[in-house]
Amino acid sequence: MTAAKPSLPQYQRNPLPSMYDLPSEDSAEPGLPDEFHNLQPQLLSATLRLSQYAPDNRFTGTDLNLYYDIHHPLWHKRPDWFLVLGVPRLYGGADLRLSYVIWQERVSPSVVVELLSPGTEREDLGATERQADRPPTKWEVYEQILKVPYYVVFDRYTDQLRAFELVGGSYRPLEIAERRLWIPALDLGLGVWQGEYEGIERAWLRWYSSAGDWIPTDTETAAWERQRAEQAESLLEQERQEKEKLLAYLRSLGVNPDELE
Numbered sequence: 001m002t003a004a005k006p007s008l009p010q011y012q013r014n015p016l017p018s019m020y021d022l023p024s025e026d027s028a029e030p031g032l033p034d035e036f037h038n039l040q041p042q043l044l045s046a047t048l049r050l051s052q053y054a055p056d057n058r059f060t061g062t063d064l065n066l067y068y069d070i071h072h073p074l075w076h077k078r079p080d081w082f083l084v085l086g087v088p089r090l091y092g093g094a095d096l097r098l099s100y101v102i103w104q105e106r107v108s109p110s111v112v113v114e115l116l117s118p119g120t121e122r123e124d125l126g127a128t129e130r131q132a133d134r135p136p137t138k139w140e141v142y143e144q145i146l147k148v149p150y151y152v153v154f155d156r157y158t159d160q161l162r163a164f165e166l167v168g169g170s171y172r173p174l175e176i177a178e179r180r181l182w183i184p185a186l187d188l189g190l191g192v193w194q195g196e197y198e199g200i201e202r203a204w205l206r207w208y209s210s211a212g213d214w215i216p217t218d219t220e221t222a223a224w225e226r227q228r229a230e231q232a233e234s235l236l237e238q239e240r241q242e243k244e245k246l247l248a249y250l251r252s253l254g255v256n257p258d259e260l261e
Contacts, residue, residue, distance in 0.1 A: 046217040
């Protein structure tokens with residue numbers, strides 16, 4: 001008698017919906033970030049190198065409430081990643097920020113990056129209109145209220161990079177050549193890199209230098225330095241072995257190598 005095949009676990013037969021399908025306790029909150037929305041901002045911060053601004057004189061926010069209207073103090077947006085220049089990394093120079101309040105900080109972000117998600121694409125790209133008695137859209141906040149000079153949008157599903165520069169009070173699409181964008185004000189470029197980060201092989205956004213080289217993370221730099229040290233040590237060992245072979249050969253010929261020095 002043939003044994004019956006074991007049935008698949010319930011989670012394999014009926015995959016669970018994603019965070020974008022499940023309602024939140026807060027009807028205005030779509031849910032917590034997925035893993036990509038955690039890792040991608042980390043890589044952006046880890047490869048950011050600014051010669052004009054010391055690390056303690058800039059701030060990068062990730063999925064942090066950004067409050068933008070003193071007349072509506074609860075209105076906020078939550079950019080996936082943003083960079084503010086000329087402000088202390090720590091609030092008041094002493095503590096980690098719980099939010100970014102524009103009327104206290106008085107400095108708007110220089111760059112905002114949004115990672116497209118199902119259900120947010122139209123708002124992220126300015127394709128939705130503001131509804132009466134509702135807060136302004138992301139696009140309106142970044143363009144008209146905060147006046148963010150550079151707004152970058154990345155689609156993880158198509159690996160498409162889009163960017164907009166504030167010109168004359170309105171966003172103008174920037175040309176993306178070979179999936180790379182140069183930002184003169186930062187003396188840095190932002191591009192789509194295919195590689196492995198935190199054990200995940202895929203297309204990622206990361207910064208590159210004026211020489212066109214991808215800027216390494218501290219972990220990558222340490223790994224490369226360790227590899228170079230191991231290669232140097234291996235080369236020295238190879239040279240030592242070659243020298244020992246030569247000395248042994250000279251001795252086999254009756255030559256004392258010490259007398260040759």
